[in-house]
Amino acid sequence: MTITLTSLDNLEFKVDKDVAERSVLIKNMIEDVGESDSPIPLPNVTSAVLKKVIEYCEHHRHDPVPVQDESDDPRKRSNDIEEWDMKFMQVDQEMLFEIILAANYLDIKPLLDVGCKTVANIIKGKTPEEIRKVFNIVNDFTPEEEAQIRKENEWAEDR
């Protein structure tokens, strides 16, 4: 069975049901509405991003459904991204964040994880100044404030 998804900019995408259901949001919508031909509107997702998301879901359509992790607490690793996913995530920063937001909105946990791991790997090992450069962030601390923060968290450095 195919499902039709409509993006923010009114483009329609036809996908197989099992691919669409990688998104828990869409899965629940389908269950609520029942068998129906009417397209599902996704006003929060542009067509460019939706295209990428669908590509991800199609590649991973046969993956086992992830078990709900009860707490968001456990420290997670970021060094185990599959090769296909790594290539998939080689996009510009703006698209990367759009994908993360879409994965969050559509409730596709594995894609959200992969997106976050990708960003975590960008941040990894960088000094604050390097991080600002990569993400175009303005430093709004005074030098005194920054020194204070550094001092307060110094204890964590060796742990």
Added chain:
Amino acid sequence: MDLPIIRHYLGPFLSRADLINCVRVCQQWHASFLPFLWRRCDITADWTPEGPAASPSLDVLIRNARFIRELQLQTTNGISDFLERCVSLRVLIVHGKQPASAGDALWTELSALVRRNPSLEWIVFGLYLENSPSAKFLEALVQSCPRLRCYESSQCRYDDPAQMDALMKIITSVEQIVSKFEHFVNVPFNTPDVLPNIRQLILKDARGFCTMTQLDLVCRCPNLEDLKWCVGRDAIFPIQEFCERIAKACPKLRSFHTDSFGLQGPNDLMKILDALPPLETLLLYGMVINRNIYTALRRHFATLQTLDIIDCFYVKSWMAQDILESCPNLVKLAISKLLLRDIVQGKDWVTHKLEDFSVHIIADSDSVADQWITFGQISKLTQLRRLRISTSSWSNRVGNFRFRLESGVDQLKTLIKLRELGLGGHAQEMSPEDDLSRRLRSFKIDLKVDEEGEEPTCYSYMEDDDDDDDDEEDEEEDYYDYDDDDLEEEGGYVGDIQDGEDVVLTESQPFQDFDQGDQVVVDASLSETIIQGQYNASIGVTEDSLDHSQERRKVEHQ
């Protein structure tokens, strides 16, 4: 990265080192990432309110207390103001000399703390036998922390019946109990008839806690999945009762871990393995694995996912090869030795799910073809994350297992998930062309290579983020020092026996492994009873009477 929600999801993926940098980037990042940085807090024994550089000062602690979810306290001096503001704790660990000597004052403070932290899930104590949770504290814990899942206690001393009553209430409600090296002094054990919540139980070296009563406790846990039971040096493992009761009492048992103390005969372990339900995890420490025991072990091969017998004795190379040929579900294997000849003469390995493999691979010849075949077998283990291959330092073997192109190391490029490679003990002669690190780097993997050779050729360390997992095991290493020296005193350990060498039994070393056709020399000091009592089950000593003079006998298996 403007959006807080992205930063919120990102937090758990960042290492401590990265979080320290992230909080300095800008105001927004500071607000988003500070809670993640402060999720874990350790107050070390040398902490003072002014805080040396290595520790946060009291002010800083107070300001960030609400973020802390895991708190480790090695001192409670002067931190009351801080503790008052800890309200989000999930994990509380209290250990060290200072808490141990703080007496009742500690428990008053901690009672107030647990009352404030209803989200507490895991509590750990280590108190050097000088202190133990008061009855009032345990009551407060039961009443205030309904989500408590795990109660872990090391070296506490229980001597108050009211304490035990409160402890029983805790035992009834949690899923996981850990008790190590504890002393129970003249206290009753009134455990409820059934403890349906317990999934994991660790009982290690408890004193004053009769082993039959311990067995009773175990058998009252019908949902038990994971059991580690070490009765300690001076106690007796109730082998018969255990074997009779365990499978029926704990049908869901899948994981078992024990050491050799308390077992009387060489085949006790065989009886245990026969009595247990089909296991997924088996960890054995300091035990002799003879043929009978190995046969009993085979019963579990279809279901075994984790097998760690690297610190057991007389585990033969053919056993390791047999395991690799027979255990399709194995994910983690730690075993002492494997000769190239057994790999080459054996069948293909079926352990394709193996992720963690520790073994001493011994090159018993210089044959390059043998090394090729070996690398070929390893290359099939495509799920490997961790591979540790080393020679045991005390044996002198002919030849080296060479990680060189000419030996076929190139085949290992199939190991795309490999993150850790240990080559301890191998002296590697490498030419610039087959520099191991360069080869492995070209496999496009992020690797931590650890070479304990004379001149390490590379140290490319990956940041080790996973230190959380090993804490429990590290703690044990401190208490248990299994030196080679200790073991020789025990009389259970002998150096490795070379082919063609005689097997010598003496009073101090009565346990040895030998095969059919081996010549066995019986030392005059060995008493008749030892031979008859313990060996007739597994060997047939010929009827040429057991006189005590030294003579050569042919030993045949019965």
